[in-house]
Amino acid sequence: MIVDMSIAVGGVRLRGPVMAASGTFGYGTEVPLLERRAVGAMVSKGIFLRPREGTPPPRIAETPSGMLNAIGLQGPGADALVRDYAPKWATWDFPVLVNINGESAAEYGELTARLDGVPGIAGFEINISCPNVEQGGLYFGNDPRAAAAVTEAVRRRTKLPVWVKLTPMVGDIGVIARAVEGAGADALCAINTFVGMSIDLNAYKPRLSFRTGGLSGPAIRPLAVHLAHQAARAVRIPVVGIGGISRAEDALEFLVAGCSAVQVGTATFVNPCAIAEVHDGIESFLHARGFKSLADLPRHLPRD
Ligand SMILES: Cc1cc2nc3c(=O)[nH]c(=O)nc-3n(C[C@H](O)[C@H](O)[C@H](O)COP(=O)(O)O)c2cc1C
Known part of the structure; x- marks a missing residue:
């Protein structure tokens, strides 16, 4: 096809607008080459400075048109990531x-300093859906000052692109979006999972050992399109749309609502070819409408 699908988002040059969302693609090493040809970028599974075991099972539960997860940000820590994964990424x-x-x-800043300049790491996506231990467990992402402080701490430690991933569990996403833009973010990612809960009536207990979990998948898509749109209207930096994308049409909704690119998460669990299919479908859509490049697609709605 002859549509130019490349795009630059917040300091990162992408060959296509469809990326793999954090936590749904591992560290990318398990995914066959076949499925990588259309990957615009990969966001690795969330990492802390030190290794973490995560929460005990059960960690996931299927829900209508979606899933709940409470993995608890299990991960090997920064040193193992630098040793075991970054060298592979550098060849991709x-x-x-x-x-x-x-x-x-401070811990976000320390982690950034440890990873900055490591070959294979093209940039950072800050997950602000973490409890702030210094503030009694309030989530960074719910408080514009805390969200800005984390963004600044990361920004100070790197010249690489810094994206901030917003939580939907807020009163006004535009307030948080503006706060992190002001603190130096190069792009926003909207959105992370919604907090949800599901009860097993036979066992008389929650389906997840952590009780609550993050809801993702098609069930959240209209909510996510709305929030990504709100975020895009609030800032001048690019917004990456995330939430329930499994087909090209879903991704196009986010793009037309004001996003520059998208990430696909849960859909990859259902269909390992989802990213490639979404990419190809966007290309066909643009071609059928006579667009020569993705950049020509209007990214606003009539009343904007
Ligand atoms: C199993 C699982 C693990 C996830 N882990 C992370 C993570 O480590 N960091 C993060 O920012 N988001 C994480 N997410 C959220 C996704 O990246 C994405 O924002 C969310 O699932 C909504 O997109 P989707 O409906 O396409 O899955 C995770 C989601 C799932 C389903």
Whole structure:
């Protein structure tokens, strides 16, 4: 096909607008080459400075048109990531961003300093859906000051692109979006999972050992399109749309609502070819409508 699908988002050059969302593609090493040809970028599973075991099973539960997960950000820590995964990423033909996490702004900064300049790491996606231990467990992502402090702590430690992944569990996503833009973010990712709960009536207990979990998948898509749209209207930096994308039409909704690119998460569990199919479907859509490039697609709605 002859549609130019490449796009630059927040300092990262992508060959296509469809990326793999954090936590749904592992560290990328398990995914067959076949499925990588259309990957615009991969965001790695969330990492902390030190190794973490995560929460005990059961960690996932299927729900109508979606799933709940409470993995608890299991991960090998920064040193193992640098040793075992980054060297592989450095040989790949698409960029990898690391999803970074912390219990304090200082810890996010320390993690960034450890990963900055490591070959294979093209940028950072800050997960602000983490409890702030210094503030009694309030989520960074719910408080514009805490969200900005984390963004600044990361920004100070790197010249690589810094994206901030917003939580939907807020009163006004535009307030958080503006706060992190002001703190130096290069792009926003909207959104992370919604907090949900499901009860097993036979066992008389929650289906997840952690009780609550993050809801993802098609069930959240209209909510996610709305929030990504709100975020895009609030800021000048690019917004990456995330939430329930499994087909090209879903991704196109986010793009037309104001997003520059998208990430696909849960759909990959159902269909390992989802990213490639979404990419190809967007290309066909643009071709059928006479667009020569993705950049020509209007990214606003009539009343905007
Ligand atoms: C099993 C699982 C693990 C996830 N782990 C992370 C993570 O480590 N960091 C993060 O920022 N988001 C994480 N997410 C959230 C996804 O990246 C994405 O924002 C969310 O699932 C919504 O997109 P989707 O409906 O396409 O899955 C995870 C989601 C799932 C389902």
